[in-house]
Amino acid sequence: MKIVLINSLYYPNSRGGAEVIAKATADGLSRAGHEVHVVTSGEKDSQEKVGxxxxxxxxxxxxxxxITINEKPFWLRLPWHFIDMFSKSGPNQAQIILQKVNPHVVITHNLKGIGYRTVKMIRKIKVRHIHILHDVQLVKPSGLIKKGKERLGLLSRIYAYFTKRLFGSxxxxxxxxxxxxxFYxxxxxxxxxxxxVLNNPVLLNLSGHKRLLDSHNFHLLYIGQLERHKGILFLVDVLKTLPANNFTLTIVGKGSLHMLVQDKVKNDNRFRFLGYIQPNQVEELYQSIDASIVPSLCYENSPAVISQSLAAQVPVITSDIGxxxxxITNGINGxxxxxxxxKELLAILQSMTKEDIxxxxxxxxxxxxxxSVQNYVKSLEKLLQN
Known part of the structure; x- marks a missing residue:
């Protein structure tokens, strides 16, 4: 089967989970014997083979x-979004590729940078279409809704009105x-x-790892962006109220708060700040972790760290948002x-035991x-066949 995936970015360009899932899907479908093409944004028009x-x-x-949108000021991003929403440039370029490839199905992920008129173009050429959601980006351009700020402003409501019409069904x-x-x-x-509803796959090789746990202290793990809305500062402040030597927290990730977080935990041997590490190092890290903590203060879709942790047989303590x-079921897997x-987070940390873990x-x-990626691809293939 010929399959075309369309996503804003593709390896080696990446910004988050959508790019990781898009590549894993493309590679998985290719290994399953399908002819897979990807259409994505770039600095120039080009074609190459990746795997x-x-x-x-x-x-x-x-x-x-x-690719460079995060480097631009808000006043310049605003007209960019308007052009991206209504321009025919990206969809027309994508249409030329689709007509040349002649796929059986198109799978779209995030379309920013390609253009929202792409969906209308796919309907026009009458190709089967599967769209995979990743966040609230069709309602909120940033893809981010923080707790306590759920009410959408006028610009976001206008934006959502047009994206709804452009996407159709x-x-x-x-x-x-x-x-x-x-939400949608x-x-x-x-x-x-x-x-x-189809859970995202886990991309790390976490099976067969031997768990090497300390019988005394709790070893906790935070993996994620070092940003306020991800709750990392909240988590550090909460843990600092616990008795000394009762826990360790390993912090993995990067972001605008890198230096601030590093400064808050320095000279405190209960915290281990690693910053960004390679995927194979994450696999090894899970072997000595009692529980992962996801303290998000924004509405999450399906954080990859939760499924990764569960697949590594590491329980998860998570904020119940989005x-x-x-x-997660309380007391069963986290x-x-x-x-x-x-207070709620402290109550959990103070009451859980090694036996619970x-x-x-x-x-x-x-x-x-x-x-597993294999099961995810099989589920997608069933949708393609139907």
């Missing part, structure tokens, strides 16, 4: 490339979480689409607390196969 996947990079007409819409699907349902997106808590609620870790064993 078994043919990658077509296009540069739609706009003020600047999507793809044949199938896939969401990694029930929360995200309902209650705003009347994708009215006539078939809808499917879709973050969907995979704990949930109200986002930003210091051991039992929850055993309960996590089922997740290793459940979140």
């Amino acid at each position: 078994g996947v043919i990658v077509h990079r296009i540069k739609p007409a706009n003020l600047f490339s999507y 793809p044949d199938v819409v896939v969401s990694p979480s029930a929360w995200l699907m309902e 349902n209650c705003r009347n997106f994708f009215k006539q689409s078939r809808k499917q 879709g973050a808590g969907e995979m 704990y949930k607390f109200e986002a930003g609620n210091q 051991d039992q929850m870790s055993r309960n996590c064993a089922e997740y290793s196969d459940r979140f």
